[in-house]
Amino acid sequence: MKKFTFLTIAFLIGxxxxxxxxxxxxxxxxxxxxxxxxxxxxQPNTNDGNNQNPPKNSGGDVAYMAKPRPTSVPVLLKHxxxxxxxxxxxxxxxxxxxxxxxxxxxxxxDLFHDRSETVRYNVEWLNPDGSLWFSQPVEDNQTRFSGEIxxxxxxxxxxxxxxxxxxxxxxxxxxxxxxxxxxxxFYPNDPKxxxxxxxxxxxxxxxxxxxxxxEDNASWDKDPQPTVYLWFKGGLKREDLEARLFHNNQxxxxxxxxGGIEDGSLFDERRNTDNCFEQPEICxxxxxxxxxxxSVESFNKDATRATYVRYPDVLYTKDKPGEYTVKVFHKGVxxxxxxxxxxxxxxxxxxxxxxxxxxxxxxxxxxxxxMGTLDKWNPGAWKTDAFYGNPLPGFVAP
Numbered sequence: 001m002k003k004f005t006f007l008t009i010a011f012l013i014g015x016x017x018x019x020x021x022x023x024x025x026x027x028x029x030x031x032x033x034x035x036x037x038x039x040x041x042x043q044p045n046t047n048d049g050n051n052q053n054p055p056k057n058s059g060g061d062v063a064y065m066a067k068p069r070p071t072s073v074p075v076l077l078k079h080x081x082x083x084x085x086x087x088x089x090x091x092x093x094x095x096x097x098x099x100x101x102x103x104x105x106x107x108x109x110d111l112f113h114d115r116s117e118t119v120r121y122n123v124e125w126l127n128p129d130g131s132l133w134f135s136q137p138v139e140d141n142q143t144r145f146s147g148e149i150x151x152x153x154x155x156x157x158x159x160x161x162x163x164x165x166x167x168x169x170x171x172x173x174x175x176x177x178x179x180x181x182x183x184x185x186f187y188p189n190d191p192k193x194x195x196x197x198x199x200x201x202x203x204x205x206x207x208x209x210x211x212x213x214x215e216d217n218a219s220w221d222k223d224p225q226p227t228v229y230l231w232f233k234g235g236l237k238r239e240d241l242e243a244r245l246f247h248n249n250q251x252x253x254x255x256x257x258x259g260g261i262e263d264g265s266l267f268d269e270r271r272n273t274d275n276c277f278e279q280p281e282i283c284x285x286x287x288x289x290x291x292x293x294x295s296v297e298s299f300n301k302d303a304t305r306a307t308y309v310r311y312p313d314v315l316y317t318k319d320k321p322g323e324y325t326v327k328v329f330h331k332g333v334x335x336x337x338x339x340x341x342x343x344x345x346x347x348x349x350x351x352x353x354x355x356x357x358x359x360x361x362x363x364x365x366x367x368x369x370x371m372g373t374l375d376k377w378n379p380g381a382w383k384t385d386a387f388y389g390n391p392l393p394g395f396v397a398p
Contacts, residue, residue, distance in 0.1 A: 068360055074113035075358050076174060078387055080268040081109040083163060083179040084275065085199035088150050099196040102154035103181070105161065108142035108267065112360045120169055126162035133161070137168070156195065158183040163388075177388030184282065200275040200283040205381040206231050207285075207370050208397035212340040212348055213363030215289075223295035226317065226348060228326050229264075230288055230336050230368055233375045234281035238263065243290035246325040253315060259292035281376065290326065296346050318346030330374050337369040337398070352394060369398035 085103035094100050105125050113119070121138040134153045136143055164176040180202040187193035211229040218224040228243070238261050245253040255261050264270055264287035271285035294315040310316065321344045328336035341349040350364035357365060370379070382397050 068112075070112050070114040070360075072114055072116045074111045074119050075360075077110045077112055077268075077359060078175070078357055079359060081107070081175070081388065082201075082267070082271060083107045083177075083388060084201045084272060085181050086145060087199055087275065088154065089196075090150070091156050091195070092151050092154060093156075094195075097195070099193060100156065101195060101197045101199070102150065102156045103199045104146065104149050104154045105163070105179070105181075106143045106145075107138070107163065107165070110268065111141060112358070120167070121174065122166050122168045124164040124166065126164070128159045128161060130162065138165070156183075156197075158199070175390075177390055178385075179388055180385065182283070184279070186278075198275055198278075200272045202283070202378075202381070202385075203271045203285050204377040205385040206271065207233070207375060207377055208368050208382050209386070209395075210336075210338050210366045210368040211363040212338075212366050213359075213361065216361045218362070223297060223314075224362075225291055225295050226340075228290045228338065228340070228366075229269075229363065230290070230328060230338065231285055232288055232335075233283075233285055233377060235284065236263075236286075236288070236330070240331050241288065242329045243292075244327045244329070245292050245294070246327065247320050247322065249325075252320070253292040253294060255290060255292065257293070258313075259290070259294070261291075262289045263287070264289065290328065296348070316346065317342045317348075318344075321346070330372070333372050333374075335370070335372045335374045337371060338366050340364075340366055353392060356392060365392075365395075367395065367398050 084106060086106045087101055087103050089099060089101055091097070091100040091102040107123055111119060122135055123138055123143060124135045125133040127133045134149065136146065136149070158181050160178050160180045162176070162178045165174045166172065167174055181199055182202050183197050183199055185194060185197045187196060209231065212226065213229070214224045214227060241255075241261050243255045243259075243261065244251055253259065269287040272283045273280070273286065276283035292315065293313060294317065297310075297316045297318050321342045323339055323341050326336070326338050326340070327334055343349050348364065351366075353365040370377070379397075382395070383391060386392055386395070
């Protein structure tokens with residue numbers, strides 16, 4: 001991995017292969033050229049641990065990584081964007097028919113700014129042929145259920161749709177993309193129930209993208225614990241997973257011997273969990289977090305911490321700089337592999353994707369190799385569908 005200046009933030013988000021409905025002729029949405037791809041989007045203020053003049057202790061050594069600070073310029077955190085269909089069990093075009101499912105799109109995301117000014121966005125939803133479907137305001141960084149839209153605009157057709165997120169004050173396009181909606185019948189063997197279905201966004205593109213970094217609530221006074229975040233499909237069990245950590249081709253730790261494995265609980269760590277609760281192995285996506293008995297020694301011993309103690313059973317990154325390999329196993333079979341690098345000062349090294357995908361929670365994007373047959377997915381989806389049709393320049397899945 002090439003070395004780049006450590007920005008303390010980074011990452012991503014999108015979908016998979018297109019499926020068409022027999023009732024609907026699908027064309028790839030056509031998008032107009034935006035006035036600006038990301039108007040007035042700044043980066044959170046950070047110290048990167050390399051050459052950004054981070055705080056120093058009394059001995060002159062770098063003491064810790066400072067948290068990014070929000071500014072008045074809103075930063076769209078692209079990795080938090082989720083676009084999905086919201087289902088209803090009626091369809092306005094067949095008012096007398098029972099159990100005829102339809103859907104409308106919803107979007108949600110996160111912004112990083114100091115809230116010194118109210119940010120207002122609208123979203124324009126596009127039909128598969130690129131024409132305007134309808135538009136609506138964004139409230140609190142998301143759109144919501146609308147009975148009026150369901151009664152006049154909802155659809156029962158799968159396909160590839162588009163959207164444009166606009167600054168309602170300036171009319172500038174903040175972000176735009178496409179999302180691939182698929183349809184799955186609840187009762188595929190019952191012709192009378194052919195229109196009783198669920199809808200979901202195909203997010204297969206997301207599996208080769210991972211993160212290395214720290215939890216939002218990690219303590220920065222002492223020894224933050226590096227964490228690796230990986231996406232999986234399906235309803236997995238914690239006890240079936242193990243993550244082994246290698247340094248210089250030697251295994252140095254396993255989650256079976258300490259650390260921990262957790263499933264993601266935040267909205268940006270799950271996809272389609274409410275749409276695909278019955279068959280999560282088909283369309284449910286969730287982050288799993290892996291930690292070992294390893295810490296970044298964020299403070300050096302000085303006059304203010306003369307009693308600082310190192311724990312003998314903990315790995316300290318400063319003692320083992322260089323490349324690390326993570327191998328994840330499911331029921332003893334390897335299903336993931338990824339790498340990250342630790343700098344000589346013990347801090348995690350980021351990469352060229354950090355500036356493209358700002359984050360507020362100290363994570364950097366890492367490519368992930370998806371292995372085995374655990375996930376039923378489209379391995380080529382990331383090439384065209386990543387970040388809702390905005391593939392990351394320079395990214396190649398292992």
